[in-house]
Amino acid sequence: MTKSTTGPMPEPPYTDDDVMALPLDRARQELLEEIMSTPTLHTDNTPAPPADKPRRTRWLVIVASAAAAAVVVTGPVWWAQRGGSESTTGNVSSWAVRAAEDAPRVLVDAPGWEITYVYGFGSPEGELTFSNGSQELDVHWRSAENYDRYFRDRAHVSTGTPVELLGKPSTMFTYGEGDYTTIRPVEGDSFLEVRGGVGDRSQYLAVLDQLVFTDVDTWLAAMPPEVVMPAERVETIQGMLEGVRTPPGFDISTIPAEDLGDRYHFGARVTGTVACAWIERWHQATRAGDDAAANAAAAALQSSKQWPILLEMDRQGDYPEVLWEIADKVQAGRFPVAYKQGLGCD
C-alpha cells in the first residue's frame, strides 16, 4: 500500500499527516474502550483465518427505505411447494420490476456486449458499464433536475454536435480523440449521458446506434450473474427459508425486493421479513395476554440463531447479530423498540 501518483489528481483535503496531528488521543482511546466493551456473540479465541482471497465486506445493516415497507399478509404457505404460482412470483419481484420499469432500460444490442458493472440500481441516479472485452461504454442516468447543469458543463468541454441517441435528438461532446459523451434530453424524471472510450468518433457513433431500450424482463436478465434475478427469486427464497421457522400463514410475497442485491442483502430481506412477522405476532399476543402464543413467537425468534442462511451471512456481515440481539430482547420480554428499522421492515 504505497503512495502512487495519478497524474493530475487534486490533493486531498486532509493528508495522513494532517490527521495524525489532530489532538484525538483521548477520544481514540475512549472509542476503543467503548467498542471493546460492546458484547459480541462470538468471543471465541480462535485466531482469524488468513483470508483466502480479498473479501468484500457485505456487512451492511439494512435499514429499509419507505419503499420497502413490509406488510404482514396472511395467506397459504405455498412457498414449500416447488414452483409456486406465477402471480405470487410476480409479487415477489414486484419492487424490482417497478424499479426496472422506472429505469432507463438500455442495452447494447450487439454480439459480445454485456453489462459488467451496475451502480445505483433502483436509485434516481446510477451508472451501467457495458463491455465487449475490448471496449467500454458508460451509460449514466441522472435526475432531470440536473440536466441543465450537466449540459452546461459539457458545453464547456467542446461545441456540441447533434446526434441521435435512442431515437431522440441529442448532443455529443468531444473530450478528446477517442473520448466522447452524449447527453440525451430529459425523458420522464431522468436523462441519459453515454460516455465511451470505444475508438474513434465513427466507432463511438456506431455503438450509440446499437443502444436500444428493452423490456423489463430482457433488461433484468442482462444484469450481471451475481445479482439475484427476479426469475430466480422464488427459488432463492425457498432455499434461504430452509431450516427457518416461519409464522403460520407466512406468505413469501410479503418479502420486499428493494433491489437486485447480492445474496447477503437478499438474505437480510428474507430473514428480516420473517423475523418482523414473528415480532408482530409476539407483540399482538403479549398485548392480548396470550402467553402461549407469545412464548411460541419468542422461541421462534430464538431459533433464528440456527437458521442456516443467517449462519451463512454471519461470516459476511453484521445483520444476523442485529436480528439475534432483537430476538434476545423479545426473549427477555422487552419490546424491541426500533426493530423495524434495525431489520429493514419499517
Next chain:
Amino acid sequence: MRYGSESALLGGHVSDTSSAPDDRFGNLYGANFGPLLGYALRRAATAEDAADVVSETFLVAWRRLADVPAGSDARLWLYGVARRVLANQRRGTERRDRLGERLRHDLAAAVPDHADLLTARADLTTALARLGVVDREVLQLTAWEGLDPREIATVLDMPAGAVRTRLSRARARLRRELGDDRGVDGHVAGDPLTSAPRNRRESS
C-alpha cells in the same frame, strides 16, 4: 469491560496471528485509526459524520474480527466497510449504535473549519466532481489512500483488470477536465464529492 493493549496501540505493532482477540483488535485499531479517520474526513460532509464512520467501521470490525483478513488486506476490508457506512449516511439511514461521542466532539473541535475546507477544496476538485462516481472513487483511492489496482479491486469489489482499465481512463478524463479551465461555473452541483450529504439526506 475489556480494553485493548495500550502498548499495542501506541506501538502500532501489528501481529495478525495474536491469539487474543482483544490484542488483535487493539493492534488493528491502533494501526488503522489514523488512515481510516483520514479516509472518512476526506469524504464526509461533517466532522461528526467522519467520526461516525470511524466508530461504526471499527464496531463492525470488532464484531466480525474473525472475518477481518490478515496483513495489509485488513485496511482494505476496513475501507470497504467505511465505504458502505458512508453510503448509508448519504442515504440518510439512522445509526444503530451511538458510540464515539467523545470522538465526535473532539474531532469537531479539532477541525472547526471542516466545511470551509471542503468548500475550498471543492473548487480545486471541480474537475474530479465532473467524473462518474466509480471513476472518482478509483482515483481517490489511488491518490488519497495510495492503493494499487489490486487493492482498489478489493475495496470496490471489482475485478482488478477492470480497475486498471477504469484508472487509466479516469486519469485521462481527469487530465482533460483539468486542461479545460472552466472555473466554478463548470461545477456540477449535486455531485457527492462537492455537495453535503446532509443536504441529500434532507431531500431524500
